[in-house]
Amino acid sequence: MPITYEFIKECKQTGARLGKVHTPHGSFETPVFMPVGTLATVKTMSPEEIEEMGANIILSNTYHLWLRPGEDIIKDAGGLHKFMNWDGAILTDSGGFQVFSLSDMRKITEDGVHFRNHLSGEKLFLSPEKAMQIQNALGSDIMMAFDECPPYPAEHDYMKRSVERTSRWAERCLNAHARPNDQGLFGIVQGGEYEDLRRQSAEDLISLDLPGYAVGGLSVGEPKDVMNRVLEFTTPLLPKHKPRYLMGVGSPDSLIDGAIRGIDMFDCVLPTRIARNGTCMTSTGRLVVRNAKYARDFSPLDENCDCYTCRNYSRAYIRHLIKANETFGFRLTTYHNLYFLIKLMGQVRQAIRNDSLGDFREEFFEQYGFNKPNAKNF
Amino acid sequence: MPITYEFIKECKQTGARLGKVHTPHGSFETPVFMPVGTLATVKTMSPEEIEEMGANIILSNTYHLWLRPGEDIIKDAGGLHKFMNWDGAILTDSGGFQVFSLSDMRKITEDGVHFRNHLSGEKLFLSPEKAMQIQNALGSDIMMAFDECPPYPAEHDYMKRSVERTSRWAERCLNAHARPNDQGLFGIVQGGEYEDLRRQSAEDLISLDLPGYAVGGLSVGEPKDVMNRVLEFTTPLLPKHKPRYLMGVGSPDSLIDGAIRGIDMFDCVLPTRIARNGTCMTSTGRLVVRNAKYARDFSPLDENCDCYTCRNYSRAYIRHLIKANETFGFRLTTYHNLYFLIKLMGQVRQAIRNDSLGDFREEFFEQYGFNKPNAKNF
Numbered sequence A, B: 001m002p003i004t005y006e007f008i009k010e011c012k013q014t015g016a017r018l019g020k021v022h023t024p025h026g027s028f029e030t031p032v033f034m035p036v037g038t039l040a041t042v043k044t045m046s047p048e049e050i051e052e053m054g055a056n057i058i059l060s061n062t063y064h065l066w067l068r069p070g071e072d073i074i075k076d077a078g079g080l081h082k083f084m085n086w087d088g089a090i091l092t093d094s095g096g097f098q099v100f101s102l103s104d105m106r107k108i109t110e111d112g113v114h115f116r117n118h119l120s121g122e123k124l125f126l127s128p129e130k131a132m133q134i135q136n137a138l139g140s141d142i143m144m145a146f147d148e149c150p151p152y153p154a155e156h157d158y159m160k161r162s163v164e165r166t167s168r169w170a171e172r173c174l175n176a177h178a179r180p181n182d183q184g185l186f187g188i189v190q191g192g193e194y195e196d197l198r199r200q201s202a203e204d205l206i207s208l209d210l211p212g213y214a215v216g217g218l219s220v221g222e223p224k225d226v227m228n229r230v231l232e233f234t235t236p237l238l239p240k241h242k243p244r245y246l247m248g249v250g251s252p253d254s255l256i257d258g259a260i261r262g263i264d265m266f267d268c269v270l271p272t273r274i275a276r277n278g279t280c281m282t283s284t285g286r287l288v289v290r291n292a293k294y295a296r297d298f299s300p301l302d303e304n305c306d307c308y309t310c311r312n313y314s315r316a317y318i319r320h321l322i323k324a325n326e327t328f329g330f331r332l333t334t335y336h337n338l339y340f341l342i343k344l345m346g347q348v349r350q351a352i353r354n355d356s357l358g359d360f361r362e363e364f365f366e367q368y369g370f371n372k373p374n375a376k377n378f
């Protein structure tokens, strides 16, 4: 199998897993946070910067690359790694999430989804087979099965039909997958808040013996305790010796709480998106560097951070750049935010090694401000 | 004197000068092209990238920094070098050019210029003394005197009054300059197309014994042969052992032709501005990488370039990024264009060493396409 998971140990205090995932483009320790490079670029960053901050895997978006520049161009370039000059691992999503969240006038059939291109309005069709064909052309190390992404909340009946369709689609994905020796196909467990449906979905997908499994349909607007509860009954359903990926989660509290519930891999646009608005994650909580109070603040974004940004630039300089809409300001905040989450996951892994992730969680939450009443989740 | 010019040799074929300028923040060989970092950042680039491509001096804009973030904040940060994390030399202009080109409702008096902030509409006043106070606060290595920038074309009478005012203003700048041991003040020779006025301006300024002189009022819309002719009668008026700076010039042909006419220093936003539109300077001429014909072109921007961009990325990838408005695309084209001009100036210096700048010019012009009928000037 192109993707394998090496289990290292479990945190005695929390049950979180320390492991290592091996791919055709290198290995990475888990739990891991994957920066998102939607259009074959992690917005504002160079591949060297992503590597320098310690990331060994990034995510890219099948839907977006299908539309721009088109997967055939990337295939002709020698694949996505070569096209974007990134030698580390790449995970691509299936396009399903974007079809369900970005497109208008979609029509779901057993065959696939008819919808309109969110850029041009052009009519398009995405199916399990098409999602595989695109991802095979991109050549990502980890591909995701094409799933139906139900709305939140959804009734049990609707969700059950959706889970069953997602299982049939996963099987079609596996049959259509043309490069099983180079690329690993992950299934996506759906089922919303319903424990019986999560179980049904997990069992269906496990029967396909895929090299990894994602938990989908979370971080779609549900309360945090719902996400945690769903994880608590879903991850135990998944095989111990395969990686588990929680899609679309990137707030520091949810990364730690997901790891504690047995998740190995995370991705989210949160750190890069808020960076472009001048919002930074720091060891003492969120910092909106645009604020006037930082105009003459010559300290770094985060006194406890040793990233390129914090070693060399002040809040006053970064604020100036961002207020003036200067690209380098967005580079500096993006670098810091990604570094912050990558470093956080390193601390989480160290705490698992030390059987002290529960203690680390308490300290981190207190310092970040997550224990305050009405704390925002990033 | 904080700024000194070391004359090395003259090209026997063309008369171009090879030299070295020494500043409180290091030395650089001339002829040199200075990247423009208007708002304390060379747009899209990091200081490390600017250094890596071989630049030892950059230009920054007094007017823009005065408005944003304000020179007092930069002074409190420890000066512009520290604020923006750049240890090389910095030249700041006087703000005059922006006052005359960007502002509305300006009123010129002997005292200075009343005008409105181009961002907020606020009423402002810039004078020789104010321009010195701001530049002293910024702490640039080379400061420019505050000059009147007359429109092109201008009548002889108008230009004569303007030249005389610029001379009086230069003397006021020198008197107001508060850090003569740390920062060198350059004068700006004006006079338009009029040889007698250029002579008068040069003589007035040389009597102030400034450490360097600029030729102003060129590259403002006049034909190329007018610029060359003005340089031909102006640079011989300037002292041999002081640097000569041609303001606002950055097209490859004008850099070479300026060097041949005795110019040592150049700056221009051209390479960075066209880069953000997807236009690149290459050894075989301009390349508009947005064009559809590059969609599947996996060769580098310039086969003869060894810059970071050309070593690692294809036209197809860069086109994809620029069409998708992705920052990293603008980083790649900006890097290449600046590298191209910096490397060109290295070639010009080598040709001066070899007494062959005339031959180099012919080859370069032929390959770039400047010899074609109706060739654009970049």
Ligand SMILES: [Zn+2]
Binding pocket: A301, A302, A305, A306, A307, A308, A309, A310, A311, A336, A339
């Ligand atoms: Zn940092």
Ligand SMILES: [Zn+2]
Binding pocket: B301, B302, B305, B306, B307, B308, B309, B310, B311, B336, B339
């Ligand atoms: Zn290049």
